[in-house]
Amino acid sequence: MVDEADSGYSEEETGRLELIWGEGFLSPGGPEEVARILGGYDIAGRDVLDVGSGAGGADIAFVRDHGAGTVVGVDVQEGFVNLATQRAVTAGLGDRITYRVIDPGPLPFDDASFDVVFSKDAIIHVQEKEALYTEAFRVLRPGGRLLVGDWLRGDGDAVTPQVDAFVEAAGHGFAMVSLRDVEAIIDRAGFDNIELQDRRSWYLGEATAELERLCGEMRPKFVERWGEDAAQAEIEFWEVLVASLSTGALSPGHVRARKPAAAEVLALAHEALAGC
Numbered sequence: 001m002v003d004e005a006d007s008g009y010s011e012e013e014t015g016r017l018e019l020i021w022g023e024g025f026l027s028p029g030g031p032e033e034v035a036r037i038l039g040g041y042d043i044a045g046r047d048v049l050d051v052g053s054g055a056g057g058a059d060i061a062f063v064r065d066h067g068a069g070t071v072v073g074v075d076v077q078e079g080f081v082n083l084a085t086q087r088a089v090t091a092g093l094g095d096r097i098t099y100r101v102i103d104p105g106p107l108p109f110d111d112a113s114f115d116v117v118f119s120k121d122a123i124i125h126v127q128e129k130e131a132l133y134t135e136a137f138r139v140l141r142p143g144g145r146l147l148v149g150d151w152l153r154g155d156g157d158a159v160t161p162q163v164d165a166f167v168e169a170a171g172h173g174f175a176m177v178s179l180r181d182v183e184a185i186i187d188r189a190g191f192d193n194i195e196l197q198d199r200r201s202w203y204l205g206e207a208t209a210e211l212e213r214l215c216g217e218m219r220p221k222f223v224e225r226w227g228e229d230a231a232q233a234e235i236e237f238w239e240v241l242v243a244s245l246s247t248g249a250l251s252p253g254h255v256r257a258r259k260p261a262a263a264e265v266l267a268l269a270h271e272a273l274a275g276c
């Protein structure tokens with residue numbers, strides 16, 4: 001099993017990704033894509049947990065753009081927790097946004113601690129997805145929401161060689177499952193009102209534009225900061241990324257679901273008991 005903490009992001013990779021995706025973001029789409037993952041769910045005044053919070057861009061957006069009450073970000077990399085904390089403080093939001101280093105495994109929070117469990121492009125790193133989604137269910141309050149964007153694989157064996165090639169090229173020991181796999185996992189964890197959204201064609205368009213920028217206007221900046229070889233290696237990785245999106249091997253998606261409200265759980269339990 002890959003230990004997520006050992007397959008982390010170097011300072012250089014973080015810098016390269018932030019140059020492409022914007023400060024605070026180690027994933028595509030910026031605050032607009034964060035808003036699309038929320039899918040219109042109103043998080044104003046709510047307590048949000050961000051799993052795999054990275055450099056913290058989404059967390060600032062939660063408070064500034066969506067009026068979140070509090071945000072707790074958790075990440076396995078201490079460097080990210082320090083960086084994101086510093087940025088939240090600099091933004092004047094240190095009283096609303098806090099971070100914690102975690103180990104992969106059980107979340108260090110009491111049952112029913114949050115209204116929203118959010119995650120963007122981080123659960124791809126998590127080997128034990130069933131356990132993580134069960135933990136997300138546990139720490140949510142009844143009626144709370146799971147709001148996730150993730151890099152997923154296409155369905156079926158036909159794309160497996162391309163999925164393996166993508167995972168190899170990315171070099172983070174990704175554990176990739178499909179949108180349908182996530183649906184089955186969160187259904188087993190107890191969530192209802194499950195909504196799935198395929199984001200492949202959106203990201204194919206974005207990644208193609210990112211590749212054009214890497215080969216064009218961004219290239220001199222890359223070369224200046226990290227050298228010619230690093231610029232070329234990034235372009236080659238982005239070519240694999242675009243190819244993986246084209247074949248459907250890489251097929252990002254959004255998942256929204258609800259932890260049933262307490263009254264509904266009680267009604268179900270009564271129903272089950274009545275059948276005994």
Ligand SMILES: C[S@@+](CC[C@H](N)C(=O)[O-])C[C@H]1O[C@@H](n2cnc3c(N)ncnc32)[C@H](O)[C@@H]1O
Binds near residue numbers: 074103
């Ligand atoms: C691609 S980055 C995304 C970061 C951020 N969510 C974003 O969209 O910019 C993935 C993040 O997940 C973190 N991560 C990896 N394994 C994890 C785990 N088991 N639990 C929590 N975070 C994890 C990494 O350290 C990294 O910060």
